[in-house]
Amino acid sequence: MNNQILRIENVSAGYGSAMVVNDLSFSINQGEVLSITGRNGVGKTTLLRSIMGIIPITSGTLLFRNEDISKKSSSERSMLGISYVPQGREIFSSLSVEENILLPILVRNKINFKKQLNEIYGLFPILEEKKHNAGNSLSGGQQQQLAIARALVSYPKVILLDEPSEGIQPSIVKFIGEIIKKISKTLTTTFIIVEQNITFISQLNSDCLVIEKGKILSRIPSRELRDIETAKNLLSLGNLL
Amino acid sequence: MSLLEIRSVSKFFGGFAAVNNVSLKINRGDIRFIIGPNGAGKSTLFKIIIGVHNINSGSVLFNEQKIEKLSLSERINLGIGVKFQSPSVFNKLTVKENFRLAIKPKYNLEISHFLETFGLENDQDKLAGDLSHGKKQWLDIALCSISKPALVLLDEPTAGLSFEETKTTGELIQELNQQGMTFVIVEHDMEILKQIAKSVSVLHLGKLFFEGSPKEVLNNKQVTNIYLGID
Numbered sequence: 001m002n003n004q005i006l007r008i009e010n011v012s013a014g015y016g017s018a019m020v021v022n023d024l025s026f027s028i029n030q031g032e033v034l035s036i037t038g039r040n041g042v043g044k045t046t047l048l049r050s051i052m053g054i055i056p057i058t059s060g061t062l063l064f065r066n067e068d069i070s071k072k073s074s075s076e077r078s079m080l081g082i083s084y085v086p087q088g089r090e091i092f093s094s095l096s097v098e099e100n101i102l103l104p105i106l107v108r109n110k111i112n113f114k115k116q117l118n119e120i121y122g123l124f125p126i127l128e129e130k131k132h133n134a135g136n137s138l139s140g141g142q143q144q145q146l147a148i149a150r151a152l153v154s155y156p157k158v159i160l161l162d163e164p165s166e167g168i169q170p171s172i173v174k175f176i177g178e179i180i181k182k183i184s185k186t187l188t189t190t191f192i193i194v195e196q197n198i199t200f201i202s203q204l205n206s207d208c209l210v211i212e213k214g215k216i217l218s219r220i221p222s223r224e225l226r227d228i229e230t231a232k233n234l235l236s237l238g239n240l241l
Numbered sequence: 242m243s244l245l246e247i248r249s250v251s252k253f254f255g256g257f258a259a260v261n262n263v264s265l266k267i268n269r270g271d272i273r274f275i276i277g278p279n280g281a282g283k284s285t286l287f288k289i290i291i292g293v294h295n296i297n298s299g300s301v302l303f304n305e306q307k308i309e310k311l312s313l314s315e316r317i318n319l320g321i322g323v324k325f326q327s328p329s330v331f332n333k334l335t336v337k338e339n340f341r342l343a344i345k346p347k348y349n350l351e352i353s354h355f356l357e358t359f360g361l362e363n364d365q366d367k368l369a370g371d372l373s374h375g376k377k378q379w380l381d382i383a384l385c386s387i388s389k390p391a392l393v394l395l396d397e398p399t400a401g402l403s404f405e406e407t408k409t410t411g412e413l414i415q416e417l418n419q420q421g422m423t424f425v426i427v428e429h430d431m432e433i434l435k436q437i438a439k440s441v442s443v444l445h446l447g448k449l450f451f452e453g454s455p456k457e458v459l460n461n462k463q464v465t466n467i468y469l470g471i472d
Contacts, residue, residue, distance in 0.1 A: 038403070171468055
């Protein structure tokens with residue numbers, strides 16, 4: 001497709017001789033949101049880390065805007081426009097909220113960042129309210145918003161999110177879901193989201209890949225996931241295996 | 242008679258009241274969920290019940306006995322089981338060895354029934370560190386409940402679990418509850434709350450904000466505003 005931004009072709013990756021991602025293929029368009037679910041240990045996080053270049057792939061190809069990025073480093077992929085928000089968020093606790101947000105653009109030597117900050121604060125008002133507070137003074141939900149804001153500030157083409165709803169109260173989870181949908185539409189940012197929370201997946205209005213033993217078991221279309229009970233049935237391993 | 246009673250308890254950190262004059266009564270047989278926004282005081286209250294935090298005022302009663310001055314191990318010996326958010330199993334011991342460690346010497350318990358209940362019968366000779374995250378969580382719940390404590394406290398037992406593993410966790414808790422154990426559970430996952438909660442306490446800004454049945458809590462507009470969010 002013309003607006004395809006990322007293509008994963010027969011990718012395998014793992015740790016030592018243990019392949020955790022196994023000959024896996026899928027593609028995603030610009031501005032699309034794709035969720036990925038599955039049990040613990042089936043390769044979801046490893047897949048995100050291999051797309052980001054933190055783990056080298058052992059075979060297959062990663063194409064970003066039709067360019068082969070399989071051999072590129074994490075920082076090169078980041079400069080091309082791929083951002084990663086790991087599970088646990090990894091906020092710099094002793095830096096202020098605003099310093100956390102600005103880090104990705106400061107390291108790129110860009111000095112005019114007022115526009116980006118205004119846009120970020122427009123999306124996440126709580127971050128403006130707390131911009132001078134230390135990163136570790138925020139609640140879990142606020143830290144997740146900060147982590148997404150930090151990933152977004154350099155206007156990446158693709159954002160990889162690992163379990164953004166974990167340990168966060170339901171109202172903030174809903175807010176984050178709405179923000180993701182909004183950003184994907186207005187900025188045409190692509191999101192790949194590893195998630196176990198079915199309510200959140202259902203809210204995202206996205207197709208969902210179910211992964212099992214490093215392979216794609218099924219790709220469930222978004223229209224079939226809108227009803228939470230139907231989503232639970234469709235994403236149930238018992239029904240898929 | 243309440244199994245656990247929190248009576249006008251306050252806990253200050255400097256000038257900040259993390260828990261502010263909170264009173265709760267938890268009866269035998271209950272599965273009580275404690276929910277609330279981040280920073281509501283849930284974790285502080287959890288740590289007060291198990292004795293990690295001293296309190297500034299009020300009292301904590303277990304079986305009508307004041308326990309607020311007792312250590313964590315003394316509380317466990319009275320019949321309180323505790324599971325923290327991250328599984329605290331011994332990764333370099335096998336599942337069976339973990340069970341043996343958890344059983345008090347005075348009890349000569351048969352562990353095969355427990356292994357079966359928790360779906361670990363085929364994993365008993367595996368190192369706990371080699372179990373999936375879900376099975377580690379179940380092993381941890383099994384370890385804190387094997388001595389059949391009257392009260393089991395669980396801090397986010399479904400954290401990091403898939404929805405199917407979450408459902409299984411709910412079924413395990415219900416089975417232990419039917420065997421007579423009372424549960425106090427701190428959680429953000431509303432699916433397991435809907436599945437097994439018998440009563441719910443909502444904390445907000447260190448105070449008890451609302452209390453009721455799961456249905457009452459989920460349908461309460463003020464709880465929706467502060468915690469659940471509007472659909």
